[in-house]
Amino acid sequence: MDENRPLGPDQEMISYIYKAIMDWSGDGFLVIDENGKIIDINQTYVLKLEGTNGLKREDIIGMNVLDYIPTSLLPDFIHVNKPIHDVDVQQKIADKFLNNTKEQYLISTRATIYSPKRGVLGAVAQVKFYDQVIRLNNQLKQVKQELDYYKNELIHVSKSSQKTPNDSLTSIVGTSDAITLTKGEIVKVASMDFSVLVLGETGTGKELVAAAIHNASSRKNGPFIKLNCSAIPAELFESELFGYEAGAFTGALKKGKKGKLEQANGGTIFLDEIGDMPMSMQAKLLRVLQEREVDVVGGSKPKPIDVRIISATNKDLQTCIKNKTFRSDLYFRLNVICIHVPALRERKGDIPLLAEYFLNRLNTQYQTNTRFGNMVLDLLEDYGWPGNVRELINVVERMYAYAEAGIIETIHVPFLLQHGTHNRHFSKGTLNEQMDHVERSxxxxxxxxxxxxxxxxxxxxGIHRSTLYKKMDHHGISRLASDL
Structure with missing residues (x-):
């Protein structure tokens, strides 16, 4: 093509469009010819790669792409005689190629420049950088969080409409000294209106304790409203807890919405995972405790409320206070009375009672007469139960599902439980195979x-979430059932 020949109207427009894309895009663009020589690169890409010998755009044009980016896959797209394209996510190519330490990942799109008459003319790469990817990911994550939250709220509302919670002391199964002490504390505090902080590990039954306090109190005929502080996106927290007036913000319901505190008026609100409440909301909750009134979003004046607050957490709030993630003044307001729910390993004598209780519940639900075989309850009692009662429920349900002829045998006991006891039964295989089996369990x-x-x-x-993902992938555990 004669470069001095004037461009036609359409060609001139195309030229300006191309120049605008290259100059103003936040993505990196790189174009090579059929020999792998760089014929164009936009300034965005140059700035991201400025750690490479400090080369400028005019120095880079004319270089072979592999001399500039040795790890580039773009030359693969000129060694074919047909148009192809590819999109992938890759880790940063090398520290010296990306001077911004935040740039951990890139999304690269590559395509052949192909002419039906002349064949492959070259190739082009478009690169989206980490900061753009993360910004988009955060936006999608926020939308997903909101959808998940409202989906869970719909499920809870549906369940609540089918049956009224009647959890009481009789629902707390066990006769051990540890759980008997907890039951005694519930009886003592139920008649008072003080705030209660329920402490205990994950899966110990903190919500059951809160419900038992409510149902043994003078507020038992009032509402019992639950709010999981770790499940609400920060953007929704204020409107969910305090409610909003009509037209308070874009997307608000025309009639406004009562917050959880106002819904609990005359009854009890249970704030689970209180240690995950945003600091901005902690200050507002403190005012509710002090003034006994709620500031509704978009409202002109506070609304008085009469509500008892029971909160729960598995976190060490004293450590949270030291780390400045939890307010000390709120802690003392919530911790008027503290109830500790013992871990299952602290009440091993209750394990057979609990297992029988959950099995009988399944028998009633499915009209069966399944029972435990010899040694099964011994295996259950000898296990450490890091997931506490919640884990025990899951294990009983799993064993029940696999039981044959109405008997749960030791063969139905999950591998981890059998290999987590003092009487270990080793399986065949190399050490690595057995370690893999144990880790997967x-x-x-x-x-x-x-x-x-x-x-x-x-x-x-006690591991990072990315480590958990890698281990799940290694062991073939699907992420589809999880909250990713």
């Missing part, structure tokens, strides 16, 4: 104990 048990919530499971196991 630990992951499955921990996921089940935390209802397949990966964030809680990672915290529970």
């Amino acid at each position: 630990i992951l499955l048990t921990a996921l089940e104990a935390n209802q397949y919530n990966c964030k809680r499971t990672a915290d529970f196991l």
